[in-house]
Amino acid sequence: MTLxxxxxxxxxxxxxxxxxxxxxxxxxxxxxQWKPFLLGPIFxxxxxxxxxxxxxPIRGAYMWRDMERRSKRxxxxxxxxxIFPMNxxxxxxxxxxxxxxxxxxxxxxxxxxAQFARGEDISSDDVLWTAIEDCGxxxxxxxxxxxxDDIKTDLRARTEQAQNHGIFGAxxxxxxxxxFWGDDRLEDAMDWVER
Amino acid sequence: MTLxxxxxxxxxxxxxxxxxxxxxxxxxxxxxQWKPFLLGPIFxxxxxxxxxxxxxPIRGAYMWRDMERRSKRxxxxxxxxxIFPMNxxxxxxxxxxxxxxxxxxxxxxxxxxAQFARGEDISSDDVLWTAIEDCGxxxxxxxxxxxxDDIKTDLRARTEQAQNHGIFGAxxxxxxxxxFWGDDRLEDAMDWVER
Numbered sequence: 001m002t003l004x005x006x007x008x009x010x011x012x013x014x015x016x017x018x019x020x021x022x023x024x025x026x027x028x029x030x031x032x033q034w035k036p037f038l039l040g041p042i043f044x045x046x047x048x049x050x051x052x053x054x055x056x057p058i059r060g061a062y063m064w065r066d067m068e069r070r071s072k073r074x075x076x077x078x079x080x081x082x083i084f085p086m087n088x089x090x091x092x093x094x095x096x097x098x099x100x101x102x103x104x105x106x107x108x109x110x111x112x113x114a115q116f117a118r119g120e121d122i123s124s125d126d127v128l129w130t131a132i133e134d135c136g137x138x139x140x141x142x143x144x145x146x147x148x149d150d151i152k153t154d155l156r157a158r159t160e161q162a163q164n165h166g167i168f169g170a171x172x173x174x175x176x177x178x179x180f181w182g183d184d185r186l187e188d189a190m191d192w193v194e195r
Numbered sequence: 196m197t198l199x200x201x202x203x204x205x206x207x208x209x210x211x212x213x214x215x216x217x218x219x220x221x222x223x224x225x226x227x228q229w230k231p232f233l234l235g236p237i238f239x240x241x242x243x244x245x246x247x248x249x250x251x252p253i254r255g256a257y258m259w260r261d262m263e264r265r266s267k268r269x270x271x272x273x274x275x276x277x278i279f280p281m282n283x284x285x286x287x288x289x290x291x292x293x294x295x296x297x298x299x300x301x302x303x304x305x306x307x308x309a310q311f312a313r314g315e316d317i318s319s320d321d322v323l324w325t326a327i328e329d330c331g332x333x334x335x336x337x338x339x340x341x342x343x344d345d346i347k348t349d350l351r352a353r354t355e356q357a358q359n360h361g362i363f364g365a366x367x368x369x370x371x372x373x374x375f376w377g378d379d380r381l382e383d384a385m386d387w388v389e390r
Contacts (some may be wrong), residue, residue, distance in 0.1 A: 046253070058241070058363050062376060069383060168253050181257060184379045188264060 001175055001193050006035040006162055007108075008009025008170040009095075009122060010051075012067050015112040016183040017171040019076050022105050024186070030056075030193050034104060036095040036153065037162040038088070039170055046168065051085045070183070077117035086115060087123035093146035094128055096155045102137035110134050196370055196388050201230040202303075203358055203365040204283025204290075204320060205246075207262050210307040211378040212366040214271050217300050219381070225388050229299060231290040232357040233283070233350065234365055241363065246280045262311075265378070272312035281310060283316035288341035289323055291350045298330035305329050 005021055007014035025032045037176030043050065053060040064080050091111045098104040110131035114120040120127045125143060131187035132139040145151065162172075166179055173180040180189040200216055202209035214216075220227045238245065248255040259275050264389035286306045293299040305326035309315040315322045324334040340346065361374055368375040368384035375384040 048249075056241075058361060062361065062363070062374065065374070066376070066380075073249070073383070073386075100356065166253060166257065168257070182379075184377075185261075188268070191268075194335075 001031070003030050003032045003189055003193050004035050004174040005032055006037055006165075006170060006172040006174065007165055008039040009091040009108075009111055009115075010085035011039060011088075011170040012053075012063060012084075012116065013183040014171045015078075015116045016067075016070055016074060017186055018105075018108045018112050020074050021186060026188065028190060030190060030192065033160060034095065034099060034108065035162070035174075036092040036099075036108075036155070037159045037167070037170075038092060042158055042163055042168060047162065054084070058132060060141060071116075076112070077119060079119055080173045081115055081119040083121060086121060089123070090125070090146060091122050091131075092155055093151050093168065093172060094132065094142055096158070097145040097148075098137070098149045099159075101137065103137055107131055107137075196226070198225050198227045198384055199230050199366040199369040200227055200389050201232055201360075201362055201365060201369065203232060203234040204303075204306055204310075205280035206234060206283075206365040207248075207258060207279075207311065208378040210273075210311045210379055211262075211265055211269060211271065211364045213275040213300075213303045213307050215269050216381060219385065223385060223389065225385060229290065229294060229303065230353060230357070230369075231287045231294075231303075231350070232362070232365075233287060236354055237363060239356055240358065249279070250325045266311075272308070273310060274314055276310055276314040278316060281316060284318070285320070285323060285338075285341060286317050287327075287350055288346050289327065289337055291353070292337060292340040292343075292346045293332070296332065298332055300324055301330045302332075 004023065004029055019130065021032070043052070053063045074093055086175060095104060095108055097108060111122050111128070114127050115122045122128065128143060129139040132142050150164055165174060169181055171183055173186060175189055175192045178192055180192070198220065200212065202213055217221055219364070238247070245292055248258050263273055277300070290299060290303055293302060306317050309322050309326060310317045317323065320338060323338060327334040327337050360369060364376055366381075368381060370384055370387045373387055375387070
């Protein structure tokens with residue numbers, strides 16, 4: 001069975017998952033698929049104009065502290081960016097365009113690291129350009145590809161699919177029809193594949 | 196350093212923590228304190244009339260499935276009770292009265308098991324009676340003690356303390372001034388003690 005990794009580029013806990021998942025999954029020979037989607041439309045449909053961590057400052061403050069501790073636990077650099085949530089639309093479109101490319105996981109990690117280790121604005125073409133370049137791919141080509149209509153439609157459809165699957169936050173994992181929510185459930189999802 | 200276990204008798208994830216914490220903490224020689232409190236007043240202060248799992252059916256449905264899986268992982272019996280959330284006030288008062296008794300952990304586990312393994316209503320004196328009796332203590336004495344004013348005041352004060360500590364859900368763990376939220380952070384809290 002395939003483990004689907006549903007993630008949103010603006011999501012803090014997605015940073016942890018995207019950064020640590022690939023070696024864990026490969027070590028266990030678990031087949032996986034990246035599923036970039038947008039949380040914004042899902043939050044809006046649920047009556048929230050932005051991230052629940054912004055709407056609820058108490059949970060927000062807790063989340064930032066938890067992120068510091070969890071990043072440390074996983075050996076990942078972390079610094080709270082000055083913008084939150086960032087606009088992850090363009091990054092998600094590039095990822096959507098590149099899903100069948102062998103470097104797409106590295107691209108996702110590069111974008112998350114720019115955001116949560118260096119505080120760079122991932123809605124900027126420059127930041128995405130560097131991330132694509134660091135993967136050895138052609139930034140001009142992929143940024144142009146990301147602007148094409150079929151890619152926009154693809155991402156929109158995947159976001160609707162997320163909603164139909166009952167996904168309400170990121171990261172989420174799907175194994176068959178089984179849904180897991182949160183970076184701290186990655187191991188549960190992996191165990192589910194291996195049952 | 197002491198690890199404080201802040202829990203609410205009506206909380207699903209508190210069942211997992213209360214059921215599994217004591218042997219883990221004893222094995223590591225970690226000093227701990229039970230901190231029963233009430234989530235109701237905290238939720239109300241945060242604009243929620245009841246549990247967020249009731250207010251948000253999508254997250255509620257996810258939580259019940261997650262509880263089934265997590266209980267299984269920990270080898271704990273679990274059946275979704277017909278009432279949720281139950282009224283844990285009386286149980287929290289008995290626990291408050293019995294905090295210095297050696298059987299108070301066993302009492303908490305007995306109440307949670309009655310609720311989440313057998314679906315019994317923990318607001319009923321009968322259920323609490325049996326839980327106290329099973330601990331080898333005198334039910335009539337402790338149920339009477341739980342109704343005394345100093346116990347009511349104690350529990351109210353501990354709930355206010357929880358709020359002052361920034362606690363917004365249960366279970367939560369405190370180590371020094373460090374706050375951890377959720378059964379899935381028990382191991383992080385234990386590691387924090389041992390740093």
